[in-house]
Each structure stands twice: as C-alpha cells, then as structure tokens.
Amino acid sequence: MSRLPAATAIAATALAPLTACTLPDGPPGVVVARADRWSPATQTRHYSLTVRTADGHRKEFPVPVSDFRHCPHSSPNCKER
Numbered sequence: 001m002s003r004l005p006a007a008t009a010i011a012a013t014a015l016a017p018l019t020a021c022t023l024p025d026g027p028p029g030v031v032v033a034r035a036d037r038w039s040p041a042t043q044t045r046h047y048s049l050t051v052r053t054a055d056g057h058r059k060e061f062p063v064p065v066s067d068f069r070h071c072p073h074s075s076p077n078c079k080e081r
Contacts, residue, residue: 033073036068047064
C-alpha cells in the first residue's frame with residue numbers, strides 16, 4: 001500500500017519542471033520586430049517578438065518557436081492562425 005503514494009510523489013516531481021517551460025502571453029499589439037538569437041555557449045536559439053501596444057510603447061518578450069513562425073512583421077493578431 002505504501003508504494004502508491006511514493007509513485008504519485010515521484011510522478012508529480014518528474015512532471016513539475018514541464019509546467020515551468022511555458023511562456024506567458026505577451027501584450028496585445030502590432031508586431032514591429034522579430035529576433036532569433038543563437039547562443040553558442042548553450043547551443044540554443046532564443047526567439048522574441050517586439051510589439052507596439054495601443055499606447056505606443058514597444059514591448060519585447062520571449063516566445064516559443066511556433067509563435068515566432070506564425071507572427072510575421074506588422075501582424076496585428078498573431079495568436080489566431
């Protein structure tokens with residue numbers, strides 16, 4: 001009987017890092033710049049979008065590659081595909 005709680009704890013511990021991998025949604029606005037930066041030290045690529053918000057400010061935020069590919073420059077609504 002004591003194996004069930006231990007297995008549940010192990011499964012929860014193993015899945016916990018996966019929930020931290022999602023990025024929050026960025027602010028609504030028109031895409032004014034896109035960047036994909038290569039990091040030679042970690043051999044990874046980081047994607048970001050810059051949007052101009054309704055009040056005229058520019059905000060840069062990280063995005064997953066799927067959002068980066070579906071958000072062309074001057075796209076007013078890149079979440080809808």
